[in-house]
Amino acid sequence: MGEQSTTSEPESGANVYRCVGSITIARAGSTQRELEAVPDPLTIDLGGVEKMDTVGAWLIYRSVRDRGAKVINVSSEVCGLLDQVADFDTPVQIRPEERPGPLRILDEVGGWVSDAGETLVGLVGFLGSVLLGFAAIVRRPKRFRINAVIQRFDLVGVRALGIIGLMSFLIGIVIGQQGAVQLQQFGAEIYTINLIGRITIRELGTLMTAIMVAGRSGSAFAAQLGTMKLTEEIDAMRTIGVSPIEALVIPRMLSAVVMMPLLSFYSMLITIIGGGIFCWISLDIPPLTYVQRLQEVVPMRDLWIGLIKAPVFGFIIGLVGCFQGMMVEGDSEQVGTRTTAAVVQAIFLVIVLDAVFAVFFSSVGWL
Amino acid sequence: MSDEIIITIRGLRNSFGEQVIHEDLDLDVRRGEILGVVGGSGTGKSVLMRSIIGLQTPDEGEVEVLGENMIGREEDEAKNIRRRWGVLFQNGALFSTLTVAENVEVPIREYFPFIKEPLLDEIAGYKIAMSGLPANAGPKYPSELSGGMRKRAGLARALALDPELLFLDEPTAGLDPIGAAAFDELIEGLKERLELTVFLITHDLDTLWAICDRVAVLADRKVVAVGTIEELLALDHPWIQEYFNGPRGRAALAGLKGR
Numbered sequence: 001m002g003e004q005s006t007t008s009e010p011e012s013g014a015n016v017y018r019c020v021g022s023i024t025i026a027r028a029g030s031t032q033r034e035l036e037a038v039p040d041p042l043t044i045d046l047g048g049v050e051k052m053d054t055v056g057a058w059l060i061y062r063s064v065r066d067r068g069a070k071v072i073n074v075s076s077e078v079c080g081l082l083d084q085v086a087d088f089d090t091p092v093q094i095r096p097e098e099r100p101g102p103l104r105i106l107d108e109v110g111g112w113v114s115d116a117g118e119t120l121v122g123l124v125g126f127l128g129s130v131l132l133g134f135a136a137i138v139r140r141p142k143r144f145r146i147n148a149v150i151q152r153f154d155l156v157g158v159r160a161l162g163i164i165g166l167m168s169f170l171i172g173i174v175i176g177q178q179g180a181v182q183l184q185q186f187g188a189e190i191y192t193i194n195l196i197g198r199i200t201i202r203e204l205g206t207l208m209t210a211i212m213v214a215g216r217s218g219s220a221f222a223a224q225l226g227t228m229k230l231t232e233e234i235d236a237m238r239t240i241g242v243s244p245i246e247a248l249v250i251p252r253m254l255s256a257v258v259m260m261p262l263l264s265f266y267s268m269l270i271t272i273i274g275g276g277i278f279c280w281i282s283l284d285i286p287p288l289t290y291v292q293r294l295q296e297v298v299p300m301r302d303l304w305i306g307l308i309k310a311p312v313f314g315f316i317i318g319l320v321g322c323f324q325g326m327m328v329e330g331d332s333e334q335v336g337t338r339t340t341a342a343v344v345q346a347i348f349l350v351i352v353l354d355a356v357f358a359v360f361f362s363s364v365g366w367l
Numbered sequence: 368m369s370d371e372i373i374i375t376i377r378g379l380r381n382s383f384g385e386q387v388i389h390e391d392l393d394l395d396v397r398r399g400e401i402l403g404v405v406g407g408s409g410t411g412k413s414v415l416m417r418s419i420i421g422l423q424t425p426d427e428g429e430v431e432v433l434g435e436n437m438i439g440r441e442e443d444e445a446k447n448i449r450r451r452w453g454v455l456f457q458n459g460a461l462f463s464t465l466t467v468a469e470n471v472e473v474p475i476r477e478y479f480p481f482i483k484e485p486l487l488d489e490i491a492g493y494k495i496a497m498s499g500l501p502a503n504a505g506p507k508y509p510s511e512l513s514g515g516m517r518k519r520a521g522l523a524r525a526l527a528l529d530p531e532l533l534f535l536d537e538p539t540a541g542l543d544p545i546g547a548a549a550f551d552e553l554i555e556g557l558k559e560r561l562e563l564t565v566f567l568i569t570h571d572l573d574t575l576w577a578i579c580d581r582v583a584v585l586a587d588r589k590v591v592a593v594g595t596i597e598e599l600l601a602l603d604h605p606w607i608q609e610y611f612n613g614p615r616g617r618a619a620l621a622g623l624k625g626r
Contacts, residue, residue, distance in 0.1 A: 025490075027528060029481045053529035054497075054561070055490055062489070084560045085493065092492035094468040096506035331463040362520035 015039055018084065021050035023056035027187070031059055040067055040185050047073030057081040069155055080357075126323045130253065133245040137171060145251055154256030157219045160263060164212050168267040171208060172274025174200060189283050193290060196275035197298040205268035206306045207354055210313040214346040221252050222342035225325025226335040234326075249326075252320035260314030261307050287293035300365050313350050320346040371398040373532060373564050374419060377502045379428035381414050382418040390588040398531075401558055402593075403575045403610040405610065407583030412568045413457070413468070415585065416534055420454055421445060433532065435582070450478050452532040453525030457540065460518040467520045468505035471495060474527045480533050490527075498523035499553055515546045526557070532564045533557075550579050572619035574613075584610075 015038045036041075038333055044060060044356045061082055062068040074082070099107055137144050179195040225248060228234050270296065279285040285293075324342035328334045374396035381389040388411035388484045398400050406412050406414055417423035418429055421437055430437040435448050461470050473490040475482060482490075496504055498519045518538060525533060538554065539547035555578045558565055569575060575582055576596065586606045592599055599607050610616055 025479060025482075028479065028486065029483070032483070034488055054493070055529065058490065058493055059486075080560060088493055088496040090496045090502055091504050092468075092495050093504045094488045094492055094505040096466070316421070331508075333463050366562075 013018070013211045015041065016043045016045055018045045018048060019060075020115050022023045022051035023049055023054045024051060025055040028055050028059065031056065035059065035063055037342035042067055042069040044069050044071045046071060046072050046075070046078055049051070049075070049078055052081055054081065054085060057085045061085045061207075065089070068318055092194065102194070105357065109110045114319060121358070122325055122327065123319070124244045126326065129245055129318060130249055130322075133250050135241065136243075137246065137250065143246060145247060148247065148251040149254055153259060155250075156213065156255040157259035157263060159217055159268065160213065160259075163216070163355055164209060164263055164267050165270050167208065167212060167275040168205070168270035169361045170203065172196065172271035172276075173201070175204075176275040177282070180278075186267045190285070190293070192291045194278075194284065196272060197265045197294045198302060200271045200275070201268050201298055203304045203306070203354070203358075205271060206264040206309050206313065207350070209260065211347055212318065214255065214317045214321075214343055214350065215265065217252075217256060218317040218346045219322030219339050219343045221318065222325040222328075222339040223335055225249075226328035226338050227325060229328045230332060232336065244326075249318075252322055253315065256314035256318035256321075257311045258314070260317075261310035264306060264310040268303075305357070305361050305366060309354065312353060312357075314357075316349050316353065320349065353362045370441065371378070372396065372580070373398045373433060373496060374566070375429070375431040376415075376419070377432065378513075379415075379418060380426045381384075381411065381423065382420060382426055382430075385590060387431045389425070394583055394590050396564060396566060397498045397581075398489065398564050399558075399562060399580050400580040401567055402546065403553070403579035403582040404566065404568045405570070405582060405625055410585040411588075412585055413536055416536060416566065416568060420452065421493045421620060425623060449606075450474075450528055453523045453528065453530035454534040455518065455525045455536065457520035457536045458514075459509065461517060461520055461524070463509050467495065467500070467512070468492070468506055468524070470520060470525050474524065494523040495520075496524055497557075498526065499549065504525050515542045515550075518542065518550070522553075526561075529561065530563070531564070535565060535567045536568075537568055537570065539569065539574050544573075547571060547573065548577075554578060571621065572616055576619050576622075583607055 017035060017038050019031075035044075042063060044063060046060070055355040057078070060069075060071065064071060071082075095151045097102060127195050175196050176192055177191045180189055183191050183195075225234070228248070234248075237244050237247060276287055276290045279290055280287055324345070328338050372395045374394070375394060376394040376443070379389050379392040379394075380387070394415075402413065404412050414423060418425050419432060419437070421440070425438065428438075433448055433451055437448070438444070440448075462473065465473065468480065468488070468491045471494050472487055473492060474572070475487060489615065492505065495512050496502070500516060500523065504520070506513070512520060522538070524537075533554075535554070539550050542550060549572050554567075557563060558578075565572070567579065580595070581593055582596055582599060583590050584599065584604070584607055585591070585603070591604055592602055592607060596611065597612060600611055601606075611620075
């Protein structure tokens, strides 16, 4: 590029750095290097400058400030720029203060612990306000928003039928196929039916549905409430005198609690149908035999175990989803992180509770 | 102000579905001026700005910025022109995952990756001070800032590359009168010192009177008039008369004369 060049030439006595052409941000790196290469005492000759911007002016100003450089041949325009730069030379903090190594690790661990503690306390507090909300509605049933609840039933329940049906059907086939491969080694393919029937009704139907509902509806709860929190809709509700717990949280939680057992039962049915079709086609077990055998091997209490868990899981999913949504504060990025947290925490809690239920039902003798 | 034209718009047409926003719109912006753009809500002030900076592809028309045609340019070619302007969006549009200082450094890093970190920090600190933010604002995240500070941070980012051309979308909306007046002064001071050309969308009559060299009025899908406020007042257009001679317009003028 021929438009500019900067040269340095040590003259007798003084080190002169001549700026020629443009001294702008585009040449900031090389200008800085060249300035540093010239030893003190430094004189900067700005006679040949055609164009200068604030970054160029900053570089010159900095040399004057830190190295006591002398500036000569300054035109009035350049002088104005230098003055302006000098006006705004105030120490500005750029980076957050960081603690040294080991302290920082402790700092972070402490942050996690206090975050986890706050989340737990917040969740318990939220549970309390939801229970109070339920109590208020029981005392004054007129405040119950039936339309909102029905609308949620549709969104959480009816619209999930397709995806949960497809998932369950495929899982039925997978259980049947994997079970048959193993059981054939002992010539015991017929026990595939026991496997499909008991695992589906006792465990998988409810658990898989809970995971699906957490991913589909728990995340939606968090995102919806979080967005409403950001746009101050929830604050607006409070000022009008509408309780957000009653208007937003309870319909969502109720829909999760009511829809979970229904969806779980539906999922169990479809899984059994999927497994049955596999047995019919692959193992030549006719549907009638399949149904008869199911009736013999699956006790009624398996169904109760499966269905008792479902509303509890629904409650957890709704609670965590709404809680995380209401925790959104500040910026839109939080909606994303809170939604993720809602799904992860809901699925985690569901699996923990499932384990608790498994131990509990075994110890009361429901094997 | 020179007579050199820095933005030329000819025959611009913008529409969203059935709704035509601009039709046959012409506008010139001269180098070194602050051009205020006014118009009722929904007359497409922001859409006009978006058409100029290439965020909205117009149905028809020509847009020339800094002597380069902007319509249908490849992203790579447009980049060289983008470097020469800064944009302040209505709500700042700061990157929420970055601190204020990092926000200011983004355009510099993008175009001049070879600049070393310490110098980068100095430049960012200088821009932050220049836009009137307090010294401790650098490491803060946008969500920790007030509306006025977010606008200043947005301005610091817009000024990061020493642009020749500055686009401001309602810079004083939502600021208190003291903050708004300070912002006006800041923009005028920057324009003087950095020889900026400013394209300023505003509803703020005080801003128009205080700092705008010329004002363009958007109405009836085009620019119905451009000129100094005195020139506009001499026109017979009903919207212009109502705008500048309405109660608020007169109050703003009285305030200015009283100063």
